[in-house]
Amino acid sequence: MNLSKDSKVHVVGVCGTLMGAFAAYLQKSGYRVSGSDQNVYPPMSDVLRNAGVKLLSPYSAGNLSTLDPSRDVVVIGNTIGAMNPEAVEATQKKFKIFSLPALMEETMLQETSNFVVAGTHGKTTTSSWLAYVLKHANRNPNYFIGGVSLDLPESFVITQLNSGHPFVLEGDEYDTAYWDKVPKFSHYLPNHILLNAIEYDHADIYPNLDAYESVFIKLLNNVRKGGSVIACVDYVSTRKVLEAVKKTGNFKLTTYSKDPKNAQADVVLKEYKLESDQTFTSSWLDRRTDSHFTLKTQMPGEHNALNACAVYLACIQEAGLTSLEALSGIAAFRGVKRRQEVRGEISGVVVIDDFAHHPTAVTETILALKSKYPNRRLLTVFEPRNATSRRKIFQNEYVEAFLKSDHVFIANPYEPEKIPADQVFSSAHLVEELVRRSVAATLLAKLTEKQVDEICSVAQSGDVVVVMSNGGFGGLIPKLLERLKGKGSP
Secondary structure: OOOOOOOEEEEEOOOOHHHHHHHHHHHHOOOEEEEEOOOOOOOHHHHHHHHOOEEEOOOOHHHHOOOOOOOOEEEEOOOOOOOOHHHHHHHHOOOEEEOHHHHHHHHOOOOOEEEEEEOOOOHHHHHHHHHHHHHHOOOOOEEEOOOOEOOOOOOEEOOOOOOOOEEEEEOOOOEEEOOEEEEHHHHOOOOEEEEOOOOOOOOOOOOOHHHHHHHHHHHHHOOOOOEEEEEEOOOHHHHHHHHHOOOOOOEEEEEEEOOOOOOOOOEEEEEEEEOOOOOEEEEEEEOOOOEEEEEEEOOOOHHHHHHHHHHHHHHHHOOOOOHHHHHHHHHHOOOEOOOOEEEEEEOOEEEEEEOOOOHHHHHHHHHHHHHHOOOOOEEEEEOOOOOOOOEHHHHHHHHHHOOOOOEEEEEOOOOHHHOOHHHEOOHHHHHHHHHHOOOEEEEEOOOOHHHHHHHHHHOOOOOEEEEEOOOOHHHHHHHHHHHHHHHOOO
16 A cells, blocks of 8 residues: 555544444554544444544544644545535645545555445445455455454455455445545446345435446446456346446356346256254256255345355356355355344343345345244334435335334434435334234334333343344444343243
């Protein structure tokens, strides 16, 4: 990396998962790193403090007062606006300013063999899984992942930056920075792309589905010569994107599907089941060779079977692993924090933390937990928090998403005043529709101690409670775990 160890690096928006991973990596590599954010909460705040990063909150021009504009660097996160006091200060004082992806493109990704994991769902899990399998097989990959893995020591690791060495990158389609309005993955110089579901998301920056699909078309057209794309063709938009680059794409294509009748798929799922040891097996047919392979995983859900299939294909086709090496690493992977993460079992109630916010992700998570805990009631607590879920774009789709849950608690949208009034998602309407469909549902108009008690009063020994939010949800999970202690032993 072409940064002097004499330079300080200040990261604005440091508690974002990717920004935090980068800051922690720099600090552990010997750089002097500080970071600022408006909201600081686990797990990223713990990762940063453990790494030794100096955390500052809230944002303030004074947070840059110890930096030297002639020598030090300011890295500004994609959620930071031009009027952020630190962005204004950095611009006025003429600091060297970078977005994180642009800095990586310039200093890290020119010579490496870059595996970019892209799509609406499963990016963090699949990129973590791929990096772990490569590490498990002693390939010493570089990797940069927007989440905290249960198996990898950090989310950002650089081992070698020489020609052909694998670099696994979570390919986020969200924009890069207020002055660089392109997806982060536009900077990632892909040799190989693992492409899962493409469904409309990020309504704050993509006005419609066509605009959203267009950035994936550009990504696939940027694959380097001799590269590859491994794509799940279960989704209309994914198939549409692949069709759009049919004549212009410069890559080898492998497709896979959970539907054995999908004629467009090279590899199809034949069977998925829960084993007696509480692991999951998925059996696959590779139509190109008329051969079969079986993946054993600790992660529940057919969506994770699909993720594992993509990892397996990338490893044996593009990373040079043997089938045995790939199978062994896939089976050993335990997952990622906040993706079906068990936070505790108190008084016979299992409490799970999950990041799901798109209705498809909600559906798949509920089905996965139902498959893992087939004889237990599932209580789901959901906070509409990201830019899309706070809008009424998927108002009807969320009804279908929660139908398999035994009791649903829906919070009001996070900071609804920041969404145009005629676009705000209605949690009350969702609750009404669920009740109409004979699903027990409760509105959490405002998260108070009384409402935490209400959730705990519904939960019984033997139940599973999954909390779905892509934020802190007012510290709900620690509060639940503490209240459940009062329910006594089962």
